[in-house]
Amino acid sequence: MEPESGFIELDGVEKVFEVRKKTGFMKRERRQVRAVDSISFRVERGEMVGYIGPNGAGKSTTIKMLTGILTPSAGRLRVAGIDPSRERRRLAHRIGVVFGQRTTLWWDLPLLDSYRLMHRMYRIPDARYRANLDRLVELLDLGDLLDVPVRQLSLGQRMRGDIAAALLHDPEVLYLDEPTIGLDVVSKSKVREFLREVNAERGTTVLLTTHDLQDIEQLCKRVMVIDHGRLMYDGPLAGLHEAGESERVLVVDLERELPPIEAPAPARVVRVDGPRQWLAFPAGESAAPLVARIAAEYPLVDLSVREPDIEAVIAKMYAEQTERAIS
Amino acid sequence: MAERGVLLEGVRAYRLIAGMWVRSSMAYRTSFVVTVFGNLTVTALDFVGILLMFSQVDSLGGWSLPEVALLYGLSATSFGIADLVLGSMDVLGARMRDGSFDTLLVRPVPVLAQVGADRFALRRLGRITQGTVVLGWALVSVDVDWSVLKVLLVPVMVVSGAAIFSAVFVAGAAFQIYAQDAAEVQNAFTYGGTTLLQYPPSVFGKDLVRGVTFMLPLAFVNWVPAVYVLGRPYPVGLPGWAAFASPPVAVACCVLAGLAWRTGLRSYRSTGS
Numbered sequence: 001m002e003p004e005s006g007f008i009e010l011d012g013v014e015k016v017f018e019v020r021k022k023t024g025f026m027k028r029e030r031r032q033v034r035a036v037d038s039i040s041f042r043v044e045r046g047e048m049v050g051y052i053g054p055n056g057a058g059k060s061t062t063i064k065m066l067t068g069i070l071t072p073s074a075g076r077l078r079v080a081g082i083d084p085s086r087e088r089r090r091l092a093h094r095i096g097v098v099f100g101q102r103t104t105l106w107w108d109l110p111l112l113d114s115y116r117l118m119h120r121m122y123r124i125p126d127a128r129y130r131a132n133l134d135r136l137v138e139l140l141d142l143g144d145l146l147d148v149p150v151r152q153l154s155l156g157q158r159m160r161g162d163i164a165a166a167l168l169h170d171p172e173v174l175y176l177d178e179p180t181i182g183l184d185v186v187s188k189s190k191v192r193e194f195l196r197e198v199n200a201e202r203g204t205t206v207l208l209t210t211h212d213l214q215d216i217e218q219l220c221k222r223v224m225v226i227d228h229g230r231l232m233y234d235g236p237l238a239g240l241h242e243a244g245e246s247e248r249v250l251v252v253d254l255e256r257e258l259p260p261i262e263a264p265a266p267a268r269v270v271r272v273d274g275p276r277q278w279l280a281f282p283a284g285e286s287a288a289p290l291v292a293r294i295a296a297e298y299p300l301v302d303l304s305v306r307e308p309d310i311e312a313v314i315a316k317m318y319a320e321q322t323e324r325a326i327s
Numbered sequence: 328m329a330e331r332g333v334l335l336e337g338v339r340a341y342r343l344i345a346g347m348w349v350r351s352s353m354a355y356r357t358s359f360v361v362t363v364f365g366n367l368t369v370t371a372l373d374f375v376g377i378l379l380m381f382s383q384v385d386s387l388g389g390w391s392l393p394e395v396a397l398l399y400g401l402s403a404t405s406f407g408i409a410d411l412v413l414g415s416m417d418v419l420g421a422r423m424r425d426g427s428f429d430t431l432l433v434r435p436v437p438v439l440a441q442v443g444a445d446r447f448a449l450r451r452l453g454r455i456t457q458g459t460v461v462l463g464w465a466l467v468s469v470d471v472d473w474s475v476l477k478v479l480l481v482p483v484m485v486v487s488g489a490a491i492f493s494a495v496f497v498a499g500a501a502f503q504i505y506a507q508d509a510a511e512v513q514n515a516f517t518y519g520g521t522t523l524l525q526y527p528p529s530v531f532g533k534d535l536v537r538g539v540t541f542m543l544p545l546a547f548v549n550w551v552p553a554v555y556v557l558g559r560p561y562p563v564g565l566p567g568w569a570a571f572a573s574p575p576v577a578v579a580c581c582v583l584a585g586l587a588w589r590t591g592l593r594s595y596r597s598t599g600s
Contacts, residue, residue, distance in 0.1 A: 017598060018598065064429065067432070067433050068432070068433070069429050069432040069433065069596065070596055070597070071593075071596045071597045073597075085596065088432065088433075089434075089435045089436070089437075090435075092433055092434055092435035093435050095433070097430075097433045099426075099429070099430060102425075102426060102427055102430060104430050106347055106351060107351070108351040108354040108355075109347065109350055109351055109354065113347065113350065117343060117344075117347055120343055121340065121343055121434065121435065121436055122435060149354065
């Protein structure tokens, strides 16, 4: 038994693929692609972590290594003290996986049949299975759907069904790959609410990849950003703004057209359109002093603050990293 | 002992998943009944082709109709069993392309069992039924001086033959991991193999017979033991005990196929493709 320092532990984990590209008839060029490049992080039991990055950044590859689907090329990886690639089947009992775009439910059979298969495949004790199923049906509002063939479910219903299927065997960690993709607003909020509840109630560790930053904002205290196989940021969501040196924008409506407002640095006017002016200021700072100053010196009618778009923040982070790498 | 545990676990998982597929196909009852009948008709017509041939000739490569029927029945039954158990492994390539193969790897049961049970279809019983009928007719019609040994050899041939074909299915699946659009290559060996074995070895060139005797030992499904039962010479020189070599040949094929599968799976997990 190893000392439990982190529930999920990665130390210098790498994954190198060899890609063969056809460059002509019978000619192939071999190239090494470093999908994951020396990533290290720890996730404690019961944490809820967002894992984000652009397509092809290495998110899925990391998840596949954490679930034992792929074997790392180098580094050390442990989930609940288990080396996933060496003991894939033993680990399977302790993890739940939801692939957003691929259902694991049985298309032509009633939803309940898929759960019965899980019951037997994972050898879940009967009493446990019934208790878990009842609770999941209640939380995910699946009562009326159990006898409906999966092919007749809506996308949102199916996603809820898939999440329940992944939790019947009481996994200690739940990996979600794009759990809200393609869902409507109501379904999205249902899924998020449920994840919060599961995390609070059972202490399930949750690691989710997503393109929807609202998922992260509403669920995760901690976020990890990956790009080009490297971990670019690991910390609280708020800190991501600072790391990206992002700015908030104060939109000011004045009584009449005036020359650009003389704001104290680093705040500055970035745009003027008639009586409306846009002022950018660091996201980490309070807007209050700036608002007070403008209200005191200018004929103010209305104002609003625009929060930075996290996607833009991440894009900026990427750009800076690339610049640094070039120079 | 660990190996045995995995085997039992695999069989159990296979039954669970195959059961789900049977239930799924019952969701469309009419379609199920129609495909079962269609399957029976098509396989029945397959043997009608051989009957038509014999309406024009008295023998094929020196073999009479009941003798050819014996080969046909043995091969079709063995193949039918393997096809029923593992016949859908050719969807593996498609599963890898669309990524759904990964979902099998996060389950606590052996992947081979899951892939083998994939798209399990009872309509494949049609082939076994037809093969058994032809085999039964051949056994009562063929002119053989039956000994205990020869009688015992019949079920041994069917079981060993099914194991050999199963090994070819598994090896084909392992090959699909490397070449994901190679389902047709696999079909060439499985469906092609059974068609080949339905004709007497004497109608084929010696090189081909050598190939399926020593390289890809399909000849041990029926040819080699059947020539012993029928008291005929085998085109390629083989020692007398070869007629009883089908079980060890089958075991060897299964072990090799299992190793190939294991290697393939390991390679998938290190390359992701």
